[in-house]
Amino acid sequence: MSDESLDKLPVLYTTRTADLEPPPYNDNTVRPVVDPPADVGVGIRSLENRFLITFEGWTRPSIGDIYEFYMDDRRFPKAWAEILPGQIDQSRFQLSILRENVPFGRPGEVGSVFPCYGLVRRSGSSTESTSQEQTFFIKATRPGGVDQDPGKPYHSALRLHLPADLSGPDAVLDLDRASEGVLITIEHYPDAFKGDTVELYWNGHLVPLVLNEDQARELAPIEVFVPPEIILLPGGSGQVIIRFRVYDVVLNFSGEVQQWSDAVRLESDLDPNLLENPFFLVDGDPTLSVNFDTQSEALFQVGVTVPRRLPPNNTATPVGTQIIVTLRGLLDDNSAPPFEAQLPPVTATVGLTRFITVANSVIKRFINGSLQITYRLEFPLGTVIGNSRRTTVTIFGTSSTMPAVDIEEDEGGLIDPTVPFLKINFPEYTPYNANFPVTLRMEAQQTGGGVVFYEQTLQAGAPPPPTRFRIVTAANFAQFIGLGPVNVFYRVNDGVNTVLDAGVLTVRESDHRIVEIGARLADLPAPVIAEVDDFENLDPNDVIFQVHATLPYTRFVPGDKVIWRWIGSGEGGSTGGEIDVLVPGQIAFSVDRQFVDLNNNGTIRFSYTLISGSTTLRSEVLEVTVGKALGVLPRPEVLEASRHPDELRPESATVKATIEVSFLTMSPSDRILAVWSGLPDIGTHEETQFGNTSKTLHFDVPSEVIGANILPAGRVITVQYFVLRGTKKIPSPILLLQLLPLTTLPIPTIEGQDSPLLDIARLNGLERTLINVWEFSHPVQRMWMEYEGEYDDGGRFFEATYTANLVTIDGATQGIMPPTPVDELRKLKDGSHLKISFWVSFDRSSDRSHATLFRVREYVVQAVPGVLPHPFIGGASGVGADVTVDPLPIEHNTTVTVRYDGMSSIDKITLSWFFQDCTEEQRTLDGQDGGTVVFNLTSAGFLNYSVNSTVQLKYSVLREGSPEPIPSEVQTVRVNTIPAIDLPAPLINDIANNGVINLPTISGNPNAAVVKWALSARDQRVWLYCIAGENILPVLEGEAINATEAANGFTNKPVLRTWLAALADNTIIRVVLKVAYTRANDVEQAVDFSETRYTVTTVRPINLDESTLFVNLGGWLLLGFGVTDVVYTGNIRQASGGEGTLSYSSSNTSVAVVTNVGRLTFTGTGTTTITVRDQNNQSKSYNIQVSGGGRVCRLVGNGTFDQMLATIGGSGGSMLTYGTASSLNSRFGLRFPRTGEAWVNEGVPPESPPSRYLVRVYNGAGIGGGLHGHGNFDGYGIF
Known part of the structure; x- marks a missing residue:
């Protein structure tokens, strides 16, 4: 490759942006440090275990982003880490720097370090994000150095001295000397540093001093002046305790075991009229100090010797004088308000000493603090006759002990990662308060210094052991699997500052528990418990002494070892064991029932491990719930809500909403979690209760939670409950509840202007616009308020008083009262409309679309003052400017009179009637000369x-020669309501008041109606509700009536059958009608009509004659003939209606028995009750009284004469004769139940010797002879 080609290669530049805000930080640091100047001050508490640096989440973090922290070096980071999968949703990231790697900037353990900053290298990008470079001042020394004699109850290097005149053993600080103040000298102490703060406490009152450089370098004395105003504070007489401690600019305190100097005591006599001070005793010995570590079980007492005579007048101490001892406790660091308590009054023994016991808990509360003791004398009780000097007792001891937690799943430092949760038990520790936030933290360090952590902060709760524990779910501890050592510890935040105005909280950290969470691979099938049902539930009632467990792995071989674990959620509910395999195949064994019972209403995790040679295999885990089988759970209900549809009006829940949970399988040991899910956080509520024997629980949802969910269009709330068994949550069906908008709302009103006309001339400029307190108000809700109108020149007037402003505490408790923009209102056009609107966001958001509009106030502007006298309405309480009128007396004669001097027939008079909604109607008439x-x-x-x-009435006069109409003054008329008694009541299906709505007899929806009412008119708005307790069905909601309905009333308004059917049978409902005559769509302005009440029968009733049935047997009881109701009474009494199949029963079967269709068979004399029931468990009954018994005629069967004679004789009876047949015929006649022949024992017919005589009882045939036969006939036995 040529040099030329090299020159053409692209150059890659790194883009660095300083956008990490806030800069990475360590908790409990001081920010900033003034001298020496530094952005951050780091003290010992930040370096104790490691120097932990926190990065708040940066914009658009990605997996693979690398974050680093630099100190004193721009080349190599002190710690770094990379975002791993599963960490992307963290809100912050942390790095750990070992203390030995923390630079101090100079030799020793004090110095400034620059630069200190964080850096993020974006994954897959050349972009880097950095924080501002900062200076860290790091100091790892304590003022006074490490105490060289920690066994003493004070720091041996911290010493103070009083002035010479107050140092002697007999020195007393009197009033004259106190007025000069006291200069106290502090000896120079090791490791002093400029900026150290000496906290000197004189009698419990702080006097601070900040060291300058000369004092720190021992070039100038350290002197603290206690001014007279401190010395002369109340309670200054008696023994004064003076001591001090020191902290430096990074809040390192003197110590490390003892923070305080030795206490110096000085007698003070500032009020000669005070009684002698009390004395303090430990196990009977007077003392001024307590070592609680060694004396915690001692008897603590206050001794008071009451003198025989009292200053200042030397009056005798009355017999019966009461001693009231006051204890005032101060913590060493002022980390809590002073504690003050009065002990119960004790009757004094004049001239002798009374001893009053002080509870050990009071002493323990002020370890490393002091207790000031005074008393007063009262006679009688409530009248003070003397106060004492003060005694101060210092209390030493160990005040903070925070041992490590215990993890139940910890097996020698190893935790099976497949457990569903870790149960982490807290020990006893101090400082403890049920309301202190306690943070459980798990952390593991990665190569390079990255920190993987999990935190859970909750209130401390009930004291341990064994009630206080935390659950860490598998989802939360999964990130630690395979990371090596995991530190588990807790931090206690007592919520107070360690130093006045330092802004650093006291957060104490416990000892660490170190564990590893190792991988557990399942190779074997889960074990089986035979008694577990299809819902993976084990019901103890199904267990007879033991359960049958099977390990279903089929390849166990001799020599294998099997370890099984039965881990129960209940105390003592776990067991397990080892099995040496002798026979191949599956393994079955039993587990004692106690390990089921001890986990009742909890869970069991059952697993096993196979060790075969060098191979270890683990099973899947079987997790089952333990308890009574739940079956199918019903949905929850909200008592204040309606059903069909499921709706809740906020007005019904201004105190609370009640979630009702009811199911038949509930037991008192069940834990049930009810959840109201609305707006996250402030609109959601959860509560857990134990079940009960009534099978019904009620959970209260606070009104504040309900209010946070209010929206202009309503909101759907999810209501559900869970039965908690161990870690399993068994859900109920969901209730989707529509929370309706809030409609009962106040209206903005200018002070003194609640009428339609706004008379601008009457405004004084100081008016406020008032909005009364509304339901569900809250200080952090947001509000909007606007005025809209028209200027005199036609321009638009608009003013926004509030735009997403906070309501504030005053607004939530007293209402909203901003000044009215009167100066602008004076510019409005006469006759124009002014509108005032007010909104509130109940969900506390700044989004106006979430805000609810309150009732809108509209005014008609009267900018031109009236000249002519006001008109007056006829029939009113007078003719003045403000009157009232009852509407019914003037219904058919409504008049308004206009009268003024100088009226002529050519005047055109226009009358204006202003309605409450600011609409206007006018009528014009010519004037009259009169x-x-x-x-x-x-x-x-x-x-x-x-x-x-x-309403308001005014008029104007147009006359020749006048360019503008001449206005009148205004008459304001309060038109009263119409009493409900004068208005008709609504009816359902024309059923009269107090009647019954028998729903099963009505097809479809019942219909509501009401007849025409007084002064009805088109467009009036109607509200019609059916109300059963808190269950409300809106039938009409602000519906405007038409002209026909105005003339005749309304009919055929359907009342939902589904709502009625959901009511309990025989529920009483109210039918409520309200009409807004003003046409306002506001139920608050509506007039109440007469109410109607109905009883609603929701199931088909049983119809039955319930009158007593009187039966006279007439001397004969028929048995064996079947039903005999018709025989004796001539009638059949049967029931009809009801739900499903009817069943009958008799309370006394020796009097009558009844069939499944209600037919009767009488069996004797006496009384019985016949009861009819249906499948809804409705019942009705009637009584039967049977009399007139005598002989019994029993049908014994059908056969030959000889067979019947033998059967009857064997039963102790005799066969029918002509005489008994005649008697039966006389009693029953044609009602006799049998119409066939029956044998009579009257000998052998001579004309037919093989035959025997017969009779027909019902018609008397054959009685006396003439009827005979042979074969099979009825046999009647007479008894």
Whole structure:
């Protein structure tokens, strides 16, 4: 290749852009450091385990992107890593730099490092992204150095001294000396650095000092002046404790075990009228310090000696005086507000000492802090007669212990990666609070310094053990498989600053647990449990003492070893074992029932491993749920919602919505998760409860969650529940619930201007436009507000007061009240319309299309003041400018009177009637020389559209010689509503109020109707609802009526049969009718009509005569003849209707028995109840009273005379005779149940010796002779 060709090769340039924002960072650093100047300050806490650098996700990350971090060197990164598959969705990436690789910029462990920056090399591109180069100031020393005597309860290198006059053993700080302040000297300490902050605490009050360079270099003394205003703070008398600690510019604290100097105590007497201070005892010994590590189980008490006489007047201490001890605790780092508590009152023993116990938990709470103790005397209780000096007790001990977690699946440091989850148990640790956020972290380091990590942050929750644990799912720990050592630990964030205004949180890190997650390959089929059903559920009720397990691998051979593992989710529910194979083929064995019961309502993971020589094979895992078989789950319901259709009006859920979960197989040990899925996060709610014996649970969805889902067109909410057994979630069917738009909304109103006419002349310029608080309001919702109108010159007036502004806390609790643009309103055209619109986005977005428009306020602008007197409506409460009128008395005579001086017949008077919606109707009449004109507006129908609203009346006069009409003043008329009692009630299918809607007897949809109502008119809007509790069916929603309906009422409005059919049988419903006379499509402006109530029968009723049936046997009881109801009563009493097949039963079969079709057979005297049931478990019944017993006639069969005679005689009876046959005929006649011949025992007919005599009882034939025969005939036994 020639040199010429080389010159022609393309040159590739790298494009570098400084677009990594924010720059890569380490948590818990100080940003910036002022002196020495640096962008970032790095302290010991950031270097303890490793120096962790976090990159926030950059734009368009790709697999293969390489990210690097440089320090003090632009050639070689200190750490680097590459984005791997599965990491692309991470929001951030991390690198780990070993402490020994962290540069300090100069010898030692303090220095500034530049440049420090991150770099991203884009995969498949020559583009590089970098961060701004920064200076890191890194300091790994502590002020005071490492404590050389950590066994003492203070840092031995931190020492302070009081002034000479306050240093002696008898020194007392009095009021005069306190007024001068106190100068405290701090001895120079090791590793002092310019900018160190000395935190001196005088009596628990902070007095800081920042070291200058001379003080840090020991060229000037370190002196802290405590001003009088600190010394004289309340509670300053008694023993004052003075101590200090130090932190540097990167928040390294003195320590590392003990942060504080030894405490110096000084007696202070600033108020001579105070009582003597209390004293503190540990196991009965007075002390001013507690070592909680060694004295945690001691008895802590406060001793109070009440004097016989009280200052300042030396009055006697009353008998019955009460002692109230106050404890005030301070943490060493002010990381929590001071704790203050009063102990219960104790009756004083004057002149003697009372001892009051302090709970150990109070002392533990202030380890490495102090407890200030005072008391007061009250007599009677509530009246203070003396206060004491203060005693301060310092408390030492170990306040932070965070041992490593325990991982249940950890088998000697190795975790099977096929387990579905890791159960990570937390130990007892401090600091602990149920509300502290605790982050569980797993991390593994890659070659080059890349960090693979997983974090899970939750509230700490209930204290361990064994209740507090975390679950890490397989999806989350999969990224660690095969990476080698994985560090598992947790961080506790107590949510407070370590240093005042430092902005760095106290985040403590636990000891690390190191494990490896190794590959587990399955070569063998899963084991089998015989008792598991088709839904992979094992019901303990199906287990008799043990379950039968099979390892289905068919190639086991003698010499193989099989290890099986039965891992249960319940405590103690795991087992396993080893099997030495002796016989080839499958292996079957039993597992004791206890390992099923202990996992009830949980899961079992069953697997086995085959070791054959040097080969190890593992099986698939069988995972089953344990518990009662669930069967088919029904869907959830929302109690406040309607069914058919499934809709929820927000107005029905202003407090909450209730998800009802009910299924017959629920047990108290079931865990059930209910999920309301709407807008992600703020519009979604989950809750878990245990089941109960009533088989029904209720889950409350907060109103705030419901409100976040409100949209102008509504939103579909997914409601579902899951039965949780172990890690399995068994889902219910889904309820798709339509959350309807919110319609009950306020209307913007200019202060004092709630009428249609806006009289500009009456505005004072200070008015505000008011929007009342609305349902579901929230401070972070967004709002829009606009004014629209027409200027006097015809130009458009538009002003946007709000555009996606936050509602704020005041707005959410008090309403919105912006100033009204009065100056602009004064420029509007007379008679033009002003419109005020207000929107709110309930989902808190800035997208106006998501915002709900509130009721729109419209005004008619009156820019020209009135000259003539106002008109007045007839029948009103007066004739003034503001009146009220009842509409019904003037329904047929609606008049408005105009009267003014100087009226003439050539005047043209135009009356304007302004409706509430700012529409206007006019009528014109000629003037009258008498000065009065009456407008009769009855036929105009203005009143029809004014009921339950405020209207305004004015007029103008046009007369010759006047270029413009002369306006009048305005009369404002409040037209009252019409009482519901004067309005008709709606009816369904013309059924009267309190009637029954028998749905099975109605085909199709029932129809609602209402007759004409007073002042009805076309375009009035109607709302009609059927309401059953919270279940609401809208039949009409703001529908405008037509002229025919205005004249006659409306008919044939279908009421959905499906909604009625879904109600429980015999549900009472209300039928509610509302009419907006004003034509406004706003139910809030509607007038309530009389309500109708119905009982809805949703199943076909059973029809049955329920009156008592009285039966007189008449001396004869017939048995063996079949049903005898007709025989005795002449009637058959049967039921009809009901659902499905009817069944009958008798409560006393010794009186009567009943067939499946209701036929009766009487069996004796007495009382019984016959009950009829259908397949919906409806029932009806009637009673039977049977009397008149005597002899029994029983049909014993059909045969020859001799056979019947023998059968009857063998039963203890006698055969029928002419006499008994005659008696039966007299009792029953033709109702006798048999019409054939029966044998009578009356001898042998002489004319036919082989024959025997016969009779027919029903008609008396043969009685007395003449009827005989031979063969087979009925045999009646008389008993």
